[in-house]
Amino acid sequence: MADSSSSLHPLCGKIAYKSYFLRAVDLTILGLLYSLLLYRILHLNQNDTVWVVAFLCESFFSFVWFLVTCIKWSPAEYKSYPERLDESVHELPSVDMFVTTADPVREPPILVVNTMLSLLAVNYPANKLACYVSDDGCSALTCFSLKEASKFANIWVPFCKKYNVRVRAPFRYFLNPLDVTEDSEFSKDWEITKREYEKLSQKVEDATGDSHWLDVDDDDFEAFSNTKPTNHSTIVKVIWENKGGVGDKEEVPHFVYLSREKRPNYLHHYKAGAMNFLVRVSGLMTNAPYMLNVDCDMYVNEADVVRQAMCIFLQKSMNSNHCAFVQFPQDFYDSNADELTVLQSYLGRGTAGIQGPMYAGSGCFHTRRVMYGLSVDDLKEDGSLSSAATSKFLAEESLARDFGNSKEVVKSVVETLQIKSNPQNTLANSQSGSRSGEVSL
């Protein structure tokens, strides 16, 4: 699907931050720690409990410092060049974007709406993206808010792309007042978009306080009647389907609301269970080879995020199977998260220099094949399955054991494992009969 020419300009590069001075500092501290331990051992008096406890604590700290020194030894960072993507990749691959939410009170719908809007507005061909929101709260209010937000998306997404807005979550973007010296067309558009966002927020707020809107004769919310968050059938709703042509900037990506079946006495496995469900449903609907997961209380703060991830996945100077996931660092605006910055800049860069970053949950792109259990050893140079892997993964029994009885899901898994591009089904078809748990998962 994606093909990159033997371009002289790489799509990404690893920047090393090796520093002999920092290495010397780390080694000196390590040396001092070990001499302290030696001193403790030489003067160890079995009866002095305090001395023994101090020795044990210092031993532990020295061990941790040894690990930290190893991790920080060759720090590095990956830099991507998304501006080179179009010249070296003929056709960008599709990406399924997953948002998980669980509770409309702890995670207010306007938050989820902002996460989803920031994802819909990223710089990437809209017909290559699909956004799926999994709602473990089975909340009609969340569904209603997302439906309203999808109307606003038709204004917000073109606005972001026209003016190359950096932060594409409206609640953050509109925190900054309009600079009056801006050109008039922009300020007019800005005012209109802001007004529309305020209308949307007001609608969501009104609906939160008053459930009368639920009585409205709207088929969309019928599925929520007589449901409890812990006891209900599957609900799948295609809120917006992208039917536009290739590269039309004004298009909004596919957008689907899901609430997986839950029953009392059945473990639902929290976010992991929701992700599992998202992978299966998206496999039936869009089956993109890449997927991104974002928690509903986060948003995309870099519009080029998908293109940046693709630079790393599609870098041809490396083996095409070299990369299983791309993890973006998380940033927090509402808490004092200095310790996270320290973690990211020291340990994050350190692990990036060794093999790659650690998986940290939200903000991570995975290849779908890796999610289905493949590893580099199962693949040939060209990315196809080795003969051992073919018999291991494609045998009927192992497919049934790992992916269940649904023939449709198994078919989509086989297509993914064999990298066969499936003919684009319309979302509405794949959703047929799904109103109350009839989807075959």
Ligand SMILES: O=c1ccn([C@@H]2O[C@H](COP(=O)(O)OP(=O)(O)O[C@H]3O[C@H](CO)[C@@H](O)[C@H](O)[C@H]3O)[C@@H](O)[C@H]2O)c(=O)[nH]1
């Ligand atoms: O039954 C559940 C419970 C949680 N969630 C969702 O899972 C996500 C994470 O849950 P949360 O309770 O917010 O976990 P945190 O500890 O805040 O998040 C940390 O742990 C998450 C799970 O590993 C990672 O995704 C995050 O990046 C990491 O910051 C949220 O979007 C929730 O809505 C569900 O979908 N279903």
Ligand SMILES: [Mn+2]
């Ligand atoms: Mn959280």
